Amino acid sequence: MELFYNQEIDTNKKEFEFNKHESIHISKVLRKKKGDIVQVTNGSGLSIKVKLIEFNNKYVKGQIITIKKHSLNTNLPHIAISPIKSISRFEWFLEKATEIGVKRITPIICKNTIKKKINLIRFKKIIQSALKQSNQFHIPKIDPPIKYDDFINCKSNGFITHCSIGSRTSIKKIDVGKNPLFLIGPEGDFSLSEIELAKKQNFTPISLGDQRFRTETAAIYVCFQCLK
16 A cells, blocks of 8 residues: 655544645556545654545545554664765665664764765655655654764764774674664764764764674664664
């Protein structure tokens, strides 16, 4: 069953009207007909099943037949990640992390970050598309970019992945707990001063194994580990 995303769902109404873009997709692309049923989510855990009842050139209207509230998995991580030089690879990360399960994504600008400007509007569209594709009901929040020091100084008790020499705990041996926060560095890794700052804020240095991952691959690996 196709899933649509719309932040505004009024459960006090008996009918739901799709916006122009969604209406065109329903009628022209999916070629839905009266009586067909689709789902809509507001991205905050609420979903409705809608029976299509009216088509015209401007909108599609449906009758709300069921309403459901979906709980959020508290193991889903908050990923604070440096943007990378290849924007297509970073967009791949956004898509796959949404499909696997992630609560929040914060782009952090580190000392070794090369790509410091991002298209937040495009990123949100990619996440929305991935949400619908994977049939999920909680949309990850994506924040505007923030400098690493500014971010880390207002956070504590998370995990930092890095490749520098020093004591690190395997991610397979940690208890991520509820609402875990992970720091993923840029292509050139976190600087030593950034690692030390994180440790002062009670972030635990962790290892993802003997192999060395790309930034976006490391973030996806973390998402998978949080599902266990």
